[in-house]
Amino acid sequence: MSEVSPEAVARAVERRLAGRIQGLSSQLQGVEEQVDDVKQTQRQTESTLLNLLTRFEAYVRKDELDKNKQLAQTRVGEVKADIERDFGHHNEVRRSATGILQAFDSGLVSEDTVRQITEELMIKSPRYWLAPALVGLAAWTADRRELCEQATEEAFRRSPAKTSLLFALVLRRQDRAEASVRWLRHYLLHQNPMALGREFQVILECASQGAFGPAGRALLQETLAKWREDLLDDDAVRSAQVSRWRGEIEGLRGPSTTAEFPRLAESCPQWDRLDAALVSARVHATLLDRFEQLMAQPTPASDRLEDEIDAILDRLVGDYDAEELPLRRTLLYHELVVRHDGDEEAARRESDLKAPAFDETRDYLTVQSTAALDPASVGASPAAQKLAVASCHEWLAEAHAGFARDYRAALPTAVDVRFGKGGSRTADGPGFEPPLWTQPIAHDLADLKQSLRRHYDRHIAAYVKSLAYDVKKQLQIMLAVLLPGFMVLLAINVKFAFIAVIFAAGVWGVVVYNRSETARTAQNNAEQSLRRRRDDALTQLGGVHAEWTDWRKRYREADAGEAHARAFIASLATAANGATPFDGRVVGANGFTGRDD
Amino acid sequence: MSSGDRIRRIVVPPAQPTVARPATGPAITPRWGMQPRRSRELLRARPGSLLRAVARLDAELSEDAFREHAQWLREQYLAGYGAAPLGFVARCHLGHPYVDHRLALDGRILDHFAAREPMPPPFDAARSLARSEAYAFIEVHEGGLLLPVLADGDVVRP
Numbered sequence: 001m002s003e004v005s006p007e008a009v010a011r012a013v014e015r016r017l018a019g020r021i022q023g024l025s026s027q028l029q030g031v032e033e034q035v036d037d038v039k040q041t042q043r044q045t046e047s048t049l050l051n052l053l054t055r056f057e058a059y060v061r062k063d064e065l066d067k068n069k070q071l072a073q074t075r076v077g078e079v080k081a082d083i084e085r086d087f088g089h090h091n092e093v094r095r096s097a098t099g100i101l102q103a104f105d106s107g108l109v110s111e112d113t114v115r116q117i118t119e120e121l122m123i124k125s126p127r128y129w130l131a132p133a134l135v136g137l138a139a140w141t142a143d144r145r146e147l148c149e150q151a152t153e154e155a156f157r158r159s160p161a162k163t164s165l166l167f168a169l170v171l172r173r174q175d176r177a178e179a180s181v182r183w184l185r186h187y188l189l190h191q192n193p194m195a196l197g198r199e200f201q202v203i204l205e206c207a208s209q210g211a212f213g214p215a216g217r218a219l220l221q222e223t224l225a226k227w228r229e230d231l232l233d234d235d236a237v238r239s240a241q242v243s244r245w246r247g248e249i250e251g252l253r254g255p256s257t258t259a260e261f262p263r264l265a266e267s268c269p270q271w272d273r274l275d276a277a278l279v280s281a282r283v284h285a286t287l288l289d290r291f292e293q294l295m296a297q298p299t300p301a302s303d304r305l306e307d308e309i310d311a312i313l314d315r316l317v318g319d320y321d322a323e324e325l326p327l328r329r330t331l332l333y334h335e336l337v338v339r340h341d342g343d344e345e346a347a348r349r350e351s352d353l354k355a356p357a358f359d360e361t362r363d364y365l366t367v368q369s370t371a372a373l374d375p376a377s378v379g380a381s382p383a384a385q386k387l388a389v390a391s392c393h394e395w396l397a398e399a400h401a402g403f404a405r406d407y408r409a410a411l412p413t414a415v416d417v418r419f420g421k422g423g424s425r426t427a428d429g430p431g432f433e434p435p436l437w438t439q440p441i442a443h444d445l446a447d448l449k450q451s452l453r454r455h456y457d458r459h460i461a462a463y464v465k466s467l468a469y470d471v472k473k474q475l476q477i478m479l480a481v482l483l484p485g486f487m488v489l490l491a492i493n494v495k496f497a498f499i500a501v502i503f504a505a506g507v508w509g510v511v512v513y514n515r516s517e518t519a520r521t522a523q524n525n526a527e528q529s530l531r532r533r534r535d536d537a538l539t540q541l542g543g544v545h546a547e548w549t550d551w552r553k554r555y556r557e558a559d560a561g562e563a564h565a566r567a568f569i570a571s572l573a574t575a576a577n578g579a580t581p582f583d584g585r586v587v588g589a590n591g592f593t594g595r596d597d
Numbered sequence: 598m599s600s601g602d603r604i605r606r607i608v609v610p611p612a613q614p615t616v617a618r619p620a621t622g623p624a625i626t627p628r629w630g631m632q633p634r635r636s637r638e639l640l641r642a643r644p645g646s647l648l649r650a651v652a653r654l655d656a657e658l659s660e661d662a663f664r665e666h667a668q669w670l671r672e673q674y675l676a677g678y679g680a681a682p683l684g685f686v687a688r689c690h691l692g693h694p695y696v697d698h699r700l701a702l703d704g705r706i707l708d709h710f711a712a713r714e715p716m717p718p719p720f721d722a723a724r725s726l727a728r729s730e731a732y733a734f735i736e737v738h739e740g741g742l743l744l745p746v747l748a749d750g751d752v753v754r755p
Binding site: 398402404405409410411412413414440442559562563 | 712713722724725726728729731743745747751753754
């Protein structure tokens with residue numbers, strides 16, 4: 001039997017092991033591939049799921065929005081139906097009211113017709129204040145006292161403020177001054193000066209148009225004065241008004257005056273504060289112009305007083321009633337949901353922004369300030385604006401006094417003029433500039449000029465001297481160099497030594513001379529140039545001083561305007577008592593003449 | 598001019614030495630705000646008698662009269678407005694070089710100042726206002742409150 005060598009066994013084992021390892025490695029690779037496949041599949045599944053989720057969420061969101069929109073559309077219809085059902089006849093009442101009032105004026109419509117229409121309106125509008133008010137008016141024309149009183153009481157119960165105002169206006173038109181003022185008193189008693197409704201602007205209009213006669217105006221002024229006094233006790237309310245007027249006054253500032261005082265602006269370190277003070281002081285004249293013009297402008301009387309009063313009555317009877325506001329607000333919200341394609345969040349935001357317009361109330365001072373400063377935003381007539389400005393005189397005065405105090409306090413107590421390096425507000429010019437020279441601008445001009453001239457001369461002299469070429473030093477150097485050379489050459493060749501030294505000294509001397517001459521020319525040029533600069537500075541100083549004198553004159557003049565403006569503002573206190581265009585005018589004798597209630 | 602040339606009358610030495618400051622820029626920020634409860638009384642118009650009394654303070658020649666006058670003014674303020682100012686800053690009528698002066702209501706100091714001469718705080722904050730012809734004088738109150746008083750006695754509200 002043949003013998004097996006250990007090497008052969010080892011090789012065989014090695015081969016088998018290698019085969020196994022290779023197989024194992026192939027298997028591992030296969031497993032890895034499978035794991036990768038699983039991972040890939042998992043990723044695809046995740047992605048598909050995510051996509052599905054996104055689409056699902058979008059679907060849910062869209063479904064939600066669609067449902068919101070559909071619901072809102074339905075609610076819009078419902079709320080409109082509710083408004084129509086509950087308040088549909090309000091519009092009819094509003095339309096009829098002005099017509100009935102005009103019928104009173106003309107006397108062309110029979111009492112029966114008016115009574116019939118108003119009673120119909122009363123039945124159709126069970127909660128609306130205007131319907132019983134119209135019944136009361138119709139009963140008045142028919143001389144049915146009991147019905148008139150009942151209807152009036154009912155209207156007053158439904159809306160004391162609006163009923164009072166309506167009767168005050170109507171009775172005023174019929175020349176029933178005493179009764180009119182009585183109703184006006186009722187109206188004012190039912191007002192909260194901290195939360196006045198939109199219709200209060202109407203009252204201001206009436207007062208400014210003289211609609212209530214002298215007694216009515218006195219009552220109104222007394223009430224308004226009391227409100228003003230009460231509100232002005234509240235520091236927060238008062239300071240809010242003063243701030244508003246202060247803002248108005250500051251808005252009248254004109255442009256900077258730098259172009260008027262270019263030299264002063266250039267050479268005065270306190271120019272910014274001077275400029276601000278003059279710009280502010282000039283506000284007095286602008287303020288005076290603006291408000292004098294406003295108060296002096298004629299307020300032309302309308303050809304037909306009735307039209308003016310009707311316009312005020314139109315506004316009184318044409319507004320949505322407080323009762324309608326919740327439904328109107330709901331309607332607005334649902335309409336906005338529809339407009340935003342079901343996005344309730346966006347609709348709520350916009351609704352919140354718009355809602356205050358429905359039931360906005362403002363305190364009396366704000367009503368007056370707004371009518372005075374921004375009449376267009378509240379529809380105030382020029383006459384009402386004038387009245388409002390007059391009413392605001394107290395805080396206009398306070399804002400004006402504070403404004404004047406602040407710009408005066410900001411004036412610098414010391415004003416300087418300066419020249420030299422860094423003295424100009426613009427960049428320094430090229431070349432030499434003397435060090436900074438600063439002096440009080442109020443000093444005598446001759447003294448200032450003398451001081452500035454000395455300052456320039458001193459520094460010009462030093463600068464010119466620094467340009468000089470030192471001939472003596474150059475000669476010493478020449479001697480120090482040539483003498484040793486001469487001694488060395490002398491030992492070699494005496495003749496050559498003399499010739500060489502004379503030649504070198506000659507050349508060197510010419511160079512030194514030339515340089516010395518160049519330096520002297522440069523000195524002369526520099527001196528002339530710097531003297532010109534000095535003279536320019538002196539001329540500029542003269543200009544600055546003249547402009548300072550001019551500035552003081554103009555500031556004094558402008559600042560003196562404060563007293564005129566203050567006197568004018570104080571005179572506004574009595575401006576409210578002036579004649580108004582419709583004072584004492586009433587409906588013509590051909591109109592209705594009912595009995596006094 | 599040097600501060601030694603200044604007209605100064607010290608009835609009683611000041612309680613604390615004052616620190617000279619540069620003339621430009623207020624020593625403290627003027628405080629226009631005030632407590633509401635103080636405002637009502639303190640902001641009422643000053644009567645002509647008070648305005649004249651403040652003006653006379655500058656003209657008193659004897660130190661005793663000056664101190665007595667200042668004490669009277671102080672009492673008037675306390676009785677009428679609930680608080681007395683630390684003093685007043687007003688335009689000076691002595692002529693060049695003086696432009697303004699301060700009157701301390703504790704009866705201690707009457708100082709006249711040239712334009713660039715520093716005024717001690719808190720009075721210095723009132724100098725720009727005092728130089729305006731619109732105001733009779735400027736009251737300087739505790740805490741730096743400045744109340745300009747117009748020639749007709751009206752007080753500019755803070």
